[in-house]
Amino acid sequence: MKAQTIDRSSVAQTISHVNLHYPLPEDGEAAAVLLETAGLVRTQEMELPSGGTFYRFTANSHALNQADNIVYLSPLPPATAQLIAAARESLGMGTANEHPAVSAYRAAHAADPEYDFHVGFLLDSLDFLEERFLALQALEAKDARFAGRLKFLVNRALPGNSEIDARMDASPVYRGVTRYTYGRNGVQAFCETDLIVDGPLGSGLVLEFDYVFPGYDDHIMAISEQTR
Numbered sequence: 001m002k003a004q005t006i007d008r009s010s011v012a013q014t015i016s017h018v019n020l021h022y023p024l025p026e027d028g029e030a031a032a033v034l035l036e037t038a039g040l041v042r043t044q045e046m047e048l049p050s051g052g053t054f055y056r057f058t059a060n061s062h063a064l065n066q067a068d069n070i071v072y073l074s075p076l077p078p079a080t081a082q083l084i085a086a087a088r089e090s091l092g093m094g095t096a097n098e099h100p101a102v103s104a105y106r107a108a109h110a111a112d113p114e115y116d117f118h119v120g121f122l123l124d125s126l127d128f129l130e131e132r133f134l135a136l137q138a139l140e141a142k143d144a145r146f147a148g149r150l151k152f153l154v155n156r157a158l159p160g161n162s163e164i165d166a167r168m169d170a171s172p173v174y175r176g177v178t179r180y181t182y183g184r185n186g187v188q189a190f191c192e193t194d195l196i197v198d199g200p201l202g203s204g205l206v207l208e209f210d211y212v213f214p215g216y217d218d219h220i221m222a223i224s225e226q227t228r
């Protein structure tokens with residue numbers, strides 16, 4: 001390659017895709033409905049010869065075929081499934097002799113949905129974030145495919161801005177909430193699901209939804225002010 005320096009400011013680099021898996025072939029459609037309810041747009045689906053369905057989604061409803069903002073979804077590959085099963089068995093998961101690292105891992109996850117790998121989506125409408133989050137909660141409450149398979153948690157905007165505080169008090173999602181974001185001028189909402197497999201033990205994935213109030217340089221995606 002020719003020795004040269006490329007001007008970094010002339011290059012655009014974004015996250016092109018994340019590759020997610022559902023645990024069993026029969027979980028595919030429910031996992032796809034979950035991502036659609038979360039606001040993603042399903043642009044392709046294809047039956048796989050090995051079983052299950054491959055899906056492509058985009059988080060960018062304004063440019064469906066663009067090469068970034070993509071979420072791929074397919075069944076857990078066999079070698080990964082076998083490794084997870086072997087790891088669970090070796091750790092005695094769910095038995096009286098469960099390795100103590102398992103309960104410590106579960107407790108850490110329960111306390112902080114951002115503890116491990118997770119996927120976050122930024123929305124520029126708090127109304128839409130609230131609508132989608134309530135729709136996810138309705139799925140869990142009313143559709144048997146999702147019963148017990150979705151868990152919810154939200155972080156309200158740090159207090160101190162009267163306009164934002166009033167918006168929080170009026171929110172069907174954030175009113176009365178006492179968990180707070182790490183930074184200022186934004187909110188987070190989390191949906192954990194075991195319809196998508198993740199982590200060292202093949203447990204659930206956390207989907208995160210973020211909103212930043214416009215007009216602030218110091219916001220939740222720029223500066224963290226607290227640690228838990």
Ligand SMILES: [Fe+2]
Pocket residue numbers: 114118120208
């Ligand atoms: Fe996060």
